[in-house]
Amino acid sequence: MSSKLIAGTVIVLVPAFIVYMTSESLLREAAIAGINPEQVNSETILKELPSQIRDSINYSVMLSQFKDSVANASTPAEKANALCTLADYTTDIKEKEDLFEKVIKKYSTQKESANAYFYFFNKQGPKVVKIGIPELQKYILQFSFLDQFSLWGLALAQLKSENIPESKQLEFLIPLLYIEPNFRDYTALYEKIAYFASRQSKSALYDKARKCEEKCLKYPFIETVLMKELIKTKGQEK
Amino acid sequence: MNGVIHFTLIKLREPAYMIMFSIAVLLGYVMTGTSPIQDESSASLWTQIISSNSGYSVLPCSFVALGITAIITIFTASSEIPREIDSGVIMLILSKPISKTEYLLGKFIGTIIICLMIFLATLLTSFLTRYIYLKEFYSPMIIMRQLYMFLPIIPLTALSITVSCFLSDISAMIIVTIYITFSIFFSIVPLAIALLPKTLSAGVDAYILVFYYFFPNFIYFFQNFQLAGVILLSLLFYTISLTIIFLTIGANRINSCDLTRGSMS
Numbered sequence: 085m086s087s088k089l090i091a092g093t094v095i096v097l098v099p100a101f102i103v104y105m106t107s108e109s110l111l112r113e114a115a116i117a118g119i120n121p122e123q124v125n126s127e128t129i130l131k132e133l134p135s136q137i138r139d140s141i142n143y144s145v146m147l148s149q150f151k152d153s154v155a156n157a158s159t160p161a162e163k164a165n166a167l168c169t170l171a172d173y174t175t176d177i178k179e180k181e182d183l184f185e186k187v188i189k190k191y192s193t194q195k196e197s198a199n200a201y202f203y204f205f206n207k208q209g210p211k212v213v214k215i216g217i218p219e220l221q222k223y224i225l226q227f228s229f230l231d232q233f234s235l236w237g238l239a240l241a242q243l244k245s246e247n248i249p250e251s252k253q254l255e256f257l258i259p260l261l262y263i264e265p266n267f268r269d270y271t272a273l274y275e276k277i278a279y280f281a282s283r284q285s286k287s288a289l290y291d292k293a294r295k296c297e298e299k300c301l302k303y304p305f306i307e308t309v310l311m312k313e314l315i316k317t318k319g320q321e322k
Numbered sequence: 323m324n325g326v327i328h329f330t331l332i333k334l335r336e337p338a339y340m341i342m343f344s345i346a347v348l349l350g351y352v353m354t355g356t357s358p359i360q361d362e363s364s365a366s367l368w369t370q371i372i373s374s375n376s377g378y379s380v381l382p383c384s385f386v387a388l389g390i391t392a393i394i395t396i397f398t399a400s401s402e403i404p405r406e407i408d409s410g411v412i413m414l415i416l417s418k419p420i421s422k423t424e425y426l427l428g429k430f431i432g433t434i435i436i437c438l439m440i441f442l443a444t445l446l447t448s449f450l451t452r453y454i455y456l457k458e459f460y461s462p463m464i465i466m467r468q469l470y471m472f473l474p475i476i477p478l479t480a481l482s483i484t485v486s487c488f489l490s491d492i493s494a495m496i497i498v499t500i501y502i503t504f505s506i507f508f509s510i511v512p513l514a515i516a517l518l519p520k521t522l523s524a525g526v527d528a529y530i531l532v533f534y535y536f537f538p539n540f541i542y543f544f545q546n547f548q549l550a551g552v553i554l555l556s557l558l559f560y561t562i563s564l565t566i567i568f569l570t571i572g573a574n575r576i577n578s579c580d581l582t583r584g585s586m587s
Contacts, residue, residue: 093570100563107556112512123370124367133511
């Protein structure tokens with residue numbers, strides 16, 4: 085292409101683009117002015133957008149709502165919960181890790197911080213916070229038996245999802261053999277220990293797990309206890 | 323250049339054009355008496371823009387005229403140059419004292435004249451049929467508004483000619499159709515984003531808006547407006563600038579490529 089042709093093209097195209105942009109913005113304003121504001125709202129506008137843009141807008145709306153929740157949270161439990169929700173939602177990995185790190189450092193005594201522990205558990209690569217089996221066990225064991233049950237279950241599910249070997253899963257559940265939870269629900273966890281122990285030919289652990297399971301059978305289910313407490317509270321209110 | 327225009331207009335004698343011309347007239351007759359779209363209660367942005375109470379609205383017969391003219395534009399403008407290159411006719415034309423840019427402009431003007439004739443035939447049939455049955459004409463302002471519906475055909479012709487400078491006839495038709503379809507699909511996006519509160523639209527990535535400028539927004543040609551004013555001027559400048567941009571790209575291509583027989587296939 086000759087330099088004369090290039091120069092000619094630039095001379096024509098640059099003013100044409102300026103006119104194009106200017107006229108387009110004027111026409112856009114005019115089109116918007118013609119829309120009846122009583123007939124359209126944010127929801128109807130969002131419906132007309134392609135899903136990619138709609139998702140992008142919804143994401144920013146949800147993110148700002150979660151940020152507001154963090155700002156409005158007053159108790160440590162609320163703070164931990166709000167920070168974990170925000171960290172779970174954000175797609176910015178740096179922000180996510182900063183938030184979870186903050187939760188672990190500031191709210192390690194809250195059961196609402198569990199997601200932060202699960203996020204960092206067994207994570208490869210250089211991390212500020214390193215969470216292994218001992219740290220996770222220590223975190224769970226600090227709570228009441230009522231709260232512990234769901235955390236053991238969630239943690240076990242996390243271990244499974246990360247394809248942690250059964251020997252490690254058994255190692256993780258061992259502390260349960262040294263506590264005496266007063267809920268029948270724990271039998272499921274002891275059954276799991278017995279299952280792993282039998283597959284790994286650890287008969288001593290198997291026997292102990294079965295004994296603990298039997299002990300738990302004497303106790304009521306968590307749901308029953310909670311229901312009784314609820315009825316009691318309602319009775320007192322009356 | 324007049325020779326090139328004349329040479330393009332000869333195509334009107336071809337049976338395909340005669341058939342299309344008859345279909346256009348028939349559709350103009352069928353669409354007579356249909357009332358303009360006036361559904362302001364609809365929450366759809368498209369309907370809101372084309373049925374605004376301010377200014378003169380577009381009649382359904384104009385939509386039909388535009389549709390059929392657009393088909394003819396894409397068909398004619400996309401096929402003219404590749405066929406003349408393939409048959410070697412272009413070399414014959416360019417052996418006369420005419421530049422490649424003048425040839426391109428001749429093709430553009432010739433196609434525009436063909437399209438204008440078909441567009442006017444459709445509208446005229448519709449208006450005359452109305453007069454025959456109802457003994458009344460539309461007001462001159464409404465008629466003028468319908469004539470402005472020819473404006474989108476101008477950049478569309480320029481676009482089709484430009485694409486045909488790069489590809490063979492069938493490929494050019496397909497690419498132009500896809501490009502126009504995508505433009506129409508994408509046209510509502512910047513308007514919707516502009517209508518959203520800033521706190522919501524802040525989440526929209528800037529590249530989407532940059533991407534948008536690569537596509538003409540045909541929705542602007544359909545909005546209601548007063549016949550003298552900023553909108554009309556903007557619409558004219560918009561049409562002209564788009565046409566110049568497309569034709570400049572086409573002229574660049576035709577001036578720098580090999581036009582000998584078979585070079586496009």
